[in-house]
Amino acid sequence: MQVLVTGGAGFIGSNFVRLVVGSYSHVTVTVLDAFTYAGDRASLAGLEDRVKIVEGDVADAETVDRLVADADAVVHFAAESHNDNSLADPSPFVRTNLIGTFTLLEAVRRHDVRYHHISTDEVYGDLELDDPQRFTEATAYNPSSPYSSTKAGSDLMVRAWVRSFGVRATISNCSNNYGPRQHVEKFIPRQITNIIDGVRPKLYGDGLNVRDWIHVDDHNRAVWTILERGELGQTYLIGADGERTNKDVIEQILVAMGEDAHDYDHVTDRAGHDRRYAIDSMKLRRQLGWRPWFGNFQRGLDDTIAWYRDNESWWRPQKAAAEDRYAGQSVIGQ
């Protein structure tokens, strides 16, 4: 089986490639990645014998057509993925997330190739802190940011291509991932690497915003399950019942790293900052039998902290540029 993985040099994509190559000897993987600031060859180190890496843009129709023609399945991770960057400049988000997805959909349509679309719970907007409901597959789309609106648009195109053209596709919308090889612009690795550098962690606003954390390997096992056994045309929500406030997470990281729990700064809030995400993943659990393996957030977090301590050579080249970007985004996260 030949699987084309877009964005396979990014955080979730590279962990997906490692999982698939490590678990299934009958699968060969081609990665298509533009190697933006978020893509790193080092994330695929050691896999050179099993993985073909193509540097290219998902919005480049010629490259995409050639690679899709040779594939049995496409798993589309590639995206501009960071909300703060989308507030500073939405344009690459429109190109990659919308035009890129359109380009892939046209290619899988032409070649009748199975397609799985990776998306986010952010397409549903946010919930109040005291709302007893969680997001389900029936929740109405209501995205808040340029990032989440382009992801929402890409999901809607997939649904339309399924209905209008019979494209063999599934969609998954997952909550916040954590784990190894996540870019240091994101919340958890930013704080871990700040602490390693002796810099105080930065909490946006009051820090009571809630994110629903899932280990990246649990996300990726769910993706593989859906690719193998998901019903065509269906959407599956992926989540591991991991709701926590940002304040709790930052304090947990500080304590786990041997620091005082209150040794952090409150900084300017993100514009339009979503208050709470929460996933109900019963459909995936009931229909496809998926369960998360990382039940214990503290253990997953400890493993992640250990990974960043042990792999400074991986994250160090990103760190100064990421912090410079924050410094340039005048009202966000300084």
Ligand code: NAD
């Ligand atoms: P990431 O930013 O770490 O990686 C994105 C990858 O896509 C990088 O390797 C980058 O080089 C590549 N890329 C960007 N533009 C490209 C283009 N035009 N052509 C080809 N490659 C391009 O992102 P991530 O956190 O790994 O997210 C992967 C996917 O999962 C995204 O679709 C994101 O929306 C979705 N998602 C992420 C999370 C999360 O918590 N990180 C949660 C749910 C869903």
Ligand code: DAU
């Ligand atoms: O919910 C899924 C989404 O999770 C994915 O679709 C996105 O690709 C991914 O980036 C993530 O989006 P968030 O905006 O939730 O993640 P981020 O890591 O940027 O921030 C997590 C929370 O932490 C959010 O409430 C903002 C806050 N934050 C973030 C940073 C970088 C801080 O308080 N301080 C920070 O320095």
